[in-house]
Structures are given as C-alpha cells and as structure tokens.
Amino acid sequence: KQEVTQIPAALSVPEGENLVLNCSFTDSAIYNLQWFRQDPGKGLTSLLLIQSSQREQTSGRLNASLDKSSGRSTLYIAASQPGDSATYLCAGLNYGQNFVFGPGTRLSVLP
Amino acid sequence: DGGITQSPKYLFRKEGQNVTLSCEQNLNHDAMYWYRQDPGQGLRLIYYSQIVNDFQKGDIAEGYSVSREKKESFPLTVTSAQKNPTAFYLCASSTTDRNVEAFFGQGTRLTVV
Numbered sequence: 463k464q465e466v467t468q469i470p471a472a473l474s475v476p477e478g479e480n481l482v483l484n485c486s487f488t489d490s491a492i493y494n495l496q497w498f499r500q501d502p503g504k505g506l507t508s509l510l511l512i513q514s515s516q517r518e519q520t521s522g523r524l525n526a527s528l529d530k531s532s533g534r535s536t537l538y539i540a541a542s543q544p545g546d547s548a549t550y551l552c553a554g555l556n557y558g559q560n561f562v563f564g565p566g567t568r569l570s571v572l573p
Numbered sequence: 574d575g576g577i578t579q580s581p582k583y584l585f586r587k588e589g590q591n592v593t594l595s596c597e598q599n600l601n602h603d604a605m606y607w608y609r610q611d612p613g614q615g616l617r618l619i620y621y622s623q624i625v626n627d628f629q630k631g632d633i634a635e636g637y638s639v640s641r642e643k644k645e646s647f648p649l650t651v652t653s654a655q656k657n658p659t660a661f662y663l664c665a666s667s668t669t670d671r672n673v674e675a676f677f678g679q680g681t682r683l684t685v686v
Binding site: 466493494496498503504505506507508511513514515551553555559560561562563564565566 | 579604606608613614615616617618621623631661663665669672673674675676677678679680682
C-alpha cells in the first residue's frame with residue numbers, strides 16, 4: 463500500500479527565509495504529483511502540478527521538483543512571507559486513479 | 574465561476590442518525606472523490622467515482638455510502654454504522670486522463686452531538 467511522508471511535520475521561520483519542504487512515497491509508481499495549500503478550516507488549494515513527463519514546475523516564489531526514480535518531491539518557497547503560513551500537502555496520483563496524500567507540513571512564517 | 578460546492582459548511586449529527594453531505598461541481602469533470610481529514614492526519618479516501626453510475630470504495634468506506642446519478646453530483650451519506658464520524662470531509666473532482674489535477678471544495682465539518 464502506498465504511503466506518503468512529509469518532512470518536517472512543522473516549521474517556524476522568520477520572514478524572508480528560503481524554505482524546503484519534502485515529500486516521499488513508498489512506491490515510486492505514481493503518474494503525477496500535486497502540491498496543495500490548506501488554511502485552517504478550509505479546503506485545499508492547488509499550488510503546483512508536476513505531470514508525468516515533467517521534473518519540475520514553477521509558480522512565482524514556488525518551485526516543485528519530482529524525482530520519480532526515488533519517489534521524492536521537494537517544494538521550495540523563496541523569500542517566505544507571513545501570508546505563506548498554512549499547511550502544505552503533497553499528493554500523488556497512483557495507478558488506481560486516485561490521489562494519495564501526505565500528512566502535511568505546518569508552516570508558520572513570523573513577521 | 575467554475576468550481577466545487579460543498580454544503581453545508583457545518584453539520585451536526587445525533588447518535589444513530591444518517592446524514593448526507595452534498596458535493597456539486599460545474600467543471601465537467603468525470604471523476605469525483607470523497608476524503609476524510611482528522612486532526613494531524615492526511616486525507617483518507619472514502620469513495621471515488623470515475624463515471625456516472627459507478628463508484629469504488631476507498632481505504633475507509635465502512636459506514637459510508639455514495640451515489641453518482643449525475644455527472645455534477647456526488648453526495649456522501651454518513652450512516653449510523655460509522656462509529657466515529659466527527660471529522661472534516663472534503664470533496665474533489667478531476668478529469669480522468671493521466672495528467673490530472675485535482676480540485677477541492679471548501680469542506681464540511683461534521684460533529685456528532
């Protein structure tokens with residue numbers, strides 16, 4: 463059974479720092495990978511999608527990479543801001559055509 | 574605006590009651606999903622459907638039921654057989670090609686009283 467881990471579980475940093483969030487799958491057989499942001503009590507907002515033929519995606523201050531051979535993905539946040547405070551979740555689309563989620567990294571960016 | 578609408582936002586259930594959570598999408602997506610989220614845990618798949626009139630059990634389907642009579646709608650019923658239903662429920666939809674992107678609703682928080 464596919465399991466997903468995210469490291470660190472929580473992170474607190476001062477504003478302006480560059481951050482790296484990690485996601486690992488026990489089974490590297492995933493089609494694509496998606497990173498989400500979740501604010502307290504809210505649904506998930508899609509941040510980046512790395513499709514099966516891609517290795518990375520960028521949107522503004524966010525960059526995500528995927529190494530399919532190792533089943534690892536990294537989300538890089540540049541010049542963090544207090545508004546980036548949220549929980550970040552990664553999800554992989556598996557061969558059963560459903561999404562498997564990690565437990566999330568809770569990020570707090572202090573002004 | 575295109576998107577996924579979940580209702581209600583908050584729901585309270587008495588012991589022994591069945592309750593139904595609504596999920597509607599106007600994205601013309603074939604696939605729809607229900608996830609449960611508990612504090613400190615990731616999302617766990619309850620049911621998913623890739624086409625009208627067909628659906629599959631996820632990892633934690635016991636005590637739940639769904640229907641998919643219309644492409645736009647995928648309601649979830651939490652039955653009295655679900656012993657610990659208090660949780661945050663999230664509905665999602667996507668296309669069914671391999672490079673799919675999932676989109677989520679705003680969630681329903683269910684509390685047993």
